[in-house]
Amino acid sequence: MDRKILFFIGLIVLITQYVNCVPVDDYPNDDGDYMSDPKDESDYDGDEFESTDDNKSTTTASQSSDPTEHYIKSKYVAKGDVGKSVVLNCKVPFEIEEDTVIMWYNGTKIIASGSTHSDGKRIKIAKKDGSLTIDEISPYDDAQYRCRVFPAKSKDRYEITIELEVNGPPHLIRIGHNLKQIENVEGKKLTYKAGEKDLRFKCNVEHSRPKAKIVWNRSESLIDESKDHDIQIDEGLLTIKVLHAHHAGEYICEASNEFGIIKSKFELEVEYPPFFSRGHNYFNTEIGTDTEISCIFKATPQFDSAKWFKGSTQLHDSEKYVISNDMKNHHDRMKLLIKNVQKSDLGAYKCEVHNSLGTKKEEIKLDVVPAPPKFEGFKYINNVLFTDWIVKSHQELSSMQILYRNNANGWSQIDATITNSNRAEERPGEWKIQGSISLNSGEWEIGGRAKNSDGWSDDSEVTKIKIPKDSIESSEQTSSASSIVSSMVGVLIAFLLTRYFV
Numbered sequence: 114m115d116r117k118i119l120f121f122i123g124l125i126v127l128i129t130q131y132v133n134c135v136p137v138d139d140y141p142n143d144d145g146d147y148m149s150d151p152k153d154e155s156d157y158d159g160d161e162f163e164s165t166d167d168n169k170s171t172t173t174a175s176q177s178s179d180p181t182e183h184y185i186k187s188k189y190v191a192k193g194d195v196g197k198s199v200v201l202n203c204k205v206p207f208e209i210e211e212d213t214v215i216m217w218y219n220g221t222k223i224i225a226s227g228s229t230h231s232d233g234k235r236i237k238i239a240k241k242d243g244s245l246t247i248d249e250i251s252p253y254d255d256a257q258y259r260c261r262v263f264p265a266k267s268k269d270r271y272e273i274t275i276e277l278e279v280n281g282p283p284h285l286i287r288i289g290h291n292l293k294q295i296e297n298v299e300g301k302k303l304t305y306k307a308g309e310k311d312l313r314f315k316c317n318v319e320h321s322r323p324k325a326k327i328v329w330n331r332s333e334s335l336i337d338e339s340k341d342h343d344i345q346i347d348e349g350l351l352t353i354k355v356l357h358a359h360h361a362g363e364y365i366c367e368a369s370n371e372f373g374i375i376k377s378k379f380e381l382e383v384e385y386p387p388f389f390s391r392g393h394n395y396f397n398t399e400i401g402t403d404t405e406i407s408c409i410f411k412a413t414p415q416f417d418s419a420k421w422f423k424g425s426t427q428l429h430d431s432e433k434y435v436i437s438n439d440m441k442n443h444h445d446r447m448k449l450l451i452k453n454v455q456k457s458d459l460g461a462y463k464c465e466v467h468n469s470l471g472t473k474k475e476e477i478k479l480d481v482v483p484a485p486p487k488f489e490g491f492k493y494i495n496n497v498l499f500t501d502w503i504v505k506s507h508q509e510l511s512s513m514q515i516l517y518r519n520n521a522n523g524w525s526q527i528d529a530t531i532t533n534s535n536r537a538e539e540r541p542g543e544w545k546i547q548g549s550i551s552l553n554s555g556e557w558e559i560g561g562r563a564k565n566s567d568g569w570s571d572d573s574e575v576t577k578i579k580i581p582k583d584s585i586e587s588s589e590q591t592s593s594a595s596s597i598v599s600s601m602v603g604v605l606i607a608f609l610l611t612r613y614f615v
């Protein structure tokens with residue numbers, strides 16, 4: 114709407130009404146919708162009333178040097194719940210009589226005056242006291258209402274301002290998105306390539322009192338920005354600074370207050386060339402057995418080829434090899450079963466995966482020494498660090514060494530005791546090893562290597578651990594070591610010392 118035209122119309126209306134000695138709404142509406150005032154001229158002396166928002170009308174129509182003297186003002190807050198009725202009292206310090214004129218405003222708009230009103234269904238004005246009843250209130254009724262009282266027998270006018278607060282559940286939610294300029298992505302599936310920057314999603318909640326709390330979930334768990342530096346959440350605004358494969362999923366924005374909860378969701382698909390999971394590059398085998406080796410990877414869009422190589426020779430299904438693909442823990446897996454493994458089968462293999470965004474290769478080693486030990490967890494009791502490891506070896510294990518250092522010094526090593534009873538029954542070729550070291554508190558790096566009848570494994574990956582001062586329990590309790598500690602620590606230590614050092 115052209116403001117100049119609006120202003121001009123307003124001016125004409127003001128002047129006309131002033132000439133007719135009828136008060137006029139001094140709050141021009143946004144959409145220029147002026148409601149006419151009661152034509153009961155006898156009740157008014159023609160003075161315009163003071164203006165709070167708009168100086169135009171004041172300067173145009175005012176006769177008075179101090180316009181505020183015309184209204185005796187007061188203010189209060191009323192509360193109501195969605196769906197119920199609310200009564201807004203027009204509180205004046207005298208009895209409202211038959212010939213008192215009352216006008217009710219919703220924001221800038223007159224909604225009721227005398228016994229007439231604009232919305233016959235939901236609002237009623239009481240003859241007796243001028244109060245306004247609004248039925249079936251909605252969050253949209255959360256607004257500022259005013260009642261103006263013009264007593265017949267006095268020159269005083271009254272204006273009571275009522276802030277109506279409508280409590281209820283959030284009832285409208287939309288997710289806006291910056292790229293693609295989408296106002297509402299609810300129910301949509303958005304696809305971006307990994308590496309895309311600055312994706313913003315704004316969860317907008319309309320009319321919610323009390324204010325709705327907004328949380329973002331991805332695939333049914335809360336998004337934890339402290340664990341992902343590429344995600345930032347600022348109330349309703351979710352920013353993905355750099356898009357990665359793991360950002361794919363269903364995003365849910367949830368707005369709630371004590372009255373209820375409302376959700377909106379969309380799906381984000383991330384495209385990337387294939388990539389392999391770390392830590393699956395070595396397989397232990399025994400001559401004369403059938404052994405399966407595998408590569409675990411992800412690719413979006415879906416991979417269109419997955420090949421196995423030994424050296425530079427591609428392998429195919431045959432009497433020697435069985436090739437297959439499946440899924441494991443939401444990852445793709447390509448498998449190669451090698452039948453009746455011989456010395457000549459040991460060595461390096463290669464996986465090669467292709468999708469529309471690229472080709473990636475991964476090297477896999479097959480040998481008879483154990484796989485590098487995998488650190489499982491630790492427990493620290495009275496200066497002794499108990500560590501747990503998983504070692505893959507079809508052959509009996511003969512030794513296990515634990516390597517340790519703090520940042521200043523070089524590696525030290527100590528032989529660990531193997532608890533043979535912990536050969537994993539359910540997983541043949543897997544061993545659970547426990548080893549202990551006497552260590553002071555502080556930050557340590559630890560690693561390990563294992564030996565079977567065929568030789569030593571490669572060293573494990575290095576794990577950093579932090580041993581707090583005077584601690585009995587450690588922060589990581591991932592394996593059998595966690596069952597060690599009970600309230601009877603003293604008794605247990607004696608037991609453990611015999612178990613580990615005899």
Ligand SMILES: *[C@@H]1O[C@H](CO)[C@@H](O)[C@H](O)[C@H]1NC(C)=O
Pocket residue numbers: 166167168169
């Ligand atoms: C009202 O008057 C004030 C002070 O004179 C001025 O700053 C403001 O812009 C005016 N507002 C309008 C809507 O004219």
Ligand SMILES: *[C@@H]1O[C@H](CO)[C@@H](O)[C@H](O)[C@H]1NC(C)=O
Pocket residue numbers: 219220224236247253254256
């Ligand atoms: C008050 O005004 C708002 C905004 O125009 C509207 O949505 C609402 O229905 C109105 N309520 C009443 C009781 O007039």
Ligand SMILES: *[C@@H]1O[C@H](CO)[C@@H](O)[C@H](O)[C@H]1NC(C)=O
Pocket residue numbers: 330332333334335365367376
């Ligand atoms: C969001 O995540 C929290 C915590 O994991 C969970 O309790 C809640 O049910 C999830 N909400 C949805 C809509 O997935």
